[in-house]
Amino acid sequence: MDKLIITGGTRLSGELRISGAKNAALPILAATLLSTTPVSVGNIPHLHDITTTMELLGRMGVSLLVDEKMNIEVDSSTINSYEAPYELVRTMRASILVLGPLLARFGEAHVSLPGGCAIGTRPVDIHLNGLIKMGADITVEGGFIHAKVDRLKGCRLVLEQITVTGTENLLMAATLASGTTIIENAAKEPEVTDLAHFLNAMGAKITGIGTDVLVIEGVENLGVPDLHYDILPDRIETGTYLCAAAITGGKVKLKNTRPDILDAVLEKLVEAGAEITTGDDWIALDMHGKKPKAVSLRTAPYPAFPTDMQAQFIAMNCVADGVGIITETIFENRFMHVQELQRMGANIKLESNTAICTGMEKITGAPVMATDLRASASLVIAALVAEGSTLVDRIYHIDRGYDHIEEKLSQLGATIRRVPQ
Numbered sequence: 001m002d003k004l005i006i007t008g009g010t011r012l013s014g015e016l017r018i019s020g021a022k023n024a025a026l027p028i029l030a031a032t033l034l035s036t037t038p039v040s041v042g043n044i045p046h047l048h049d050i051t052t053t054m055e056l057l058g059r060m061g062v063s064l065l066v067d068e069k070m071n072i073e074v075d076s077s078t079i080n081s082y083e084a085p086y087e088l089v090r091t092m093r094a095s096i097l098v099l100g101p102l103l104a105r106f107g108e109a110h111v112s113l114p115g116g117c118a119i120g121t122r123p124v125d126i127h128l129n130g131l132i133k134m135g136a137d138i139t140v141e142g143g144f145i146h147a148k149v150d151r152l153k154g155c156r157l158v159l160e161q162i163t164v165t166g167t168e169n170l171l172m173a174a175t176l177a178s179g180t181t182i183i184e185n186a187a188k189e190p191e192v193t194d195l196a197h198f199l200n201a202m203g204a205k206i207t208g209i210g211t212d213v214l215v216i217e218g219v220e221n222l223g224v225p226d227l228h229y230d231i232l233p234d235r236i237e238t239g240t241y242l243c244a245a246a247i248t249g250g251k252v253k254l255k256n257t258r259p260d261i262l263d264a265v266l267e268k269l270v271e272a273g274a275e276i277t278t279g280d281d282w283i284a285l286d287m288h289g290k291k292p293k294a295v296s297l298r299t300a301p302y303p304a305f306p307t308d309m310q311a312q313f314i315a316m317n318c319v320a321d322g323v324g325i326i327t328e329t330i331f332e333n334r335f336m337h338v339q340e341l342q343r344m345g346a347n348i349k350l351e352s353n354t355a356i357c358t359g360m361e362k363i364t365g366a367p368v369m370a371t372d373l374r375a376s377a378s379l380v381i382a383a384l385v386a387e388g389s390t391l392v393d394r395i396y397h398i399d400r401g402y403d404h405i406e407e408k409l410s411q412l413g414a415t416i417r418r419v420p421q
């Protein structure tokens with residue numbers, strides 16, 4: 001297992017190019033299963049979760065071609081299995097995203113149940129109930145979801161809770177259903193919107209994109225010859241590097257990104273004392289050498305503050321001026337980074353789903369362990385200002401969602417290196 005060794009104390013500065021969004025790439029690659037013609041997908045990030053998705057599609061017999069620019073051409077005409085096996089689903093919950101497309105196009109899907117995960121129980125009942133309402137016959141046996149249908153039927157779905165992958169699964173399923181499906185209380189995350197645009201580019205008829213009511217008029221089949229689609233930039237990777245720069249009092253410019261989908265995060269960075277300037281596809285942050293001020297926030301579905309940025313802001317609050325109160329409302333167990341940050345000297349009190357962080361003059365490097373993707377990012381951010389060196393273990397979590405993190409941070413001047421086991 002690789003580790004990262006980070007020596008704190010350098011003020012980050014420079015420019016960086018943001019990669020494509022993991023959480024858009026995963027559903028879009030799953031959605032290629034719906035197409036009768038080969039599809040090319042671009043701006044794909046170099047990540048373990050992408051490799052896992054490719055392995056998942058490959059195991060089903062789907063043909064995949066990757067070029068040197070990480071464009072992936074997917075041809076699902078060679079598919080010979082409709083199964084997502086346990087060993088892949090267990091390493092990546094997002095594998096559940098093949099359920100909707102497989103069922104809609106081939107009338108059959110066998111997907112291992114994801115089970116619990118580090119950040120909470122994360123059930124998939126809303127995905128399954130929606131498909132059942134659309135006429136699917138679903139049984140759960142031997143740890144697998146078995147789904148069958150002749151053709152899904154459009155209907156009105158009011159989601160009990162806002163769910164990102166749940167909305168995506170039902171949206172993909174509805175594109176090939178007979179009649180019209182209306183998804184109410186749909187997730188509006190930019191990644192859901194990107195998926196909807198991709199589906200329309202393949203010939204789907206979706207309206208209400210970007211709102212919480214999606215209307216999908218089912219079509220007979222999807223597929224447009226020579227279709228190429230570029231994934232939107234990763235807003236969470238963007239936010240993570242902005243926090244990394246802010247905690248060090250630094251000055252950075254992030255290119256190939258989208259400020260318009262980061263409002264809640266940018267607002268909190270300004271509150272922390274950052275000067276933010278933006279263009280259509282770039283964001284610059286300047287702390288003018290100052291340490292951040294503590295910020296308080298509450299996570300909630302888009303367009304509010306994203307749960308995927310909570311851990312990074314806790315890291316920033318560890319050394320900020322003042323006290324920051326951070327409340328997590330999406331996942332019940334997403335504070336695993338707190339214990340590790342405390343090992344570095346952070347003053348954080350946990351009260352139910354709230355973390356109260358009192359900024360310290362300094363924190364110190366320590367051996368720490370990555371527990372999930374965003375928790376790992378927060379440890380790396382804290383390490384950038386810690387006195388001495390921090391060794392971050394189990395960084396396979398980071399490699400799931402951050403494209404070449406040590407190279408990108410080195411590019412901004414950080415002292416960071418990967419040591420193989």
Ligand code: EPU
Pocket residue numbers: 023026094120121122123124125126127128161162163164165166191307308330331332373374401
């Ligand atoms: N939920 C249910 N039943 C369901 C589905 C969800 O109760 O059937 C609950 C969950 O337990 C949770 C809440 O609804 O409490 C919201 O979860 P959601 O379904 O929106 O999460 P997700 O789709 O599993 C995606 C991202 C996560 C991100 C969340 C929230 C992908 C592949 N994953 O997960 O990303 O945190 O939405 O925005 O898109 C990450 O990138 O690090 C990550 C965890």
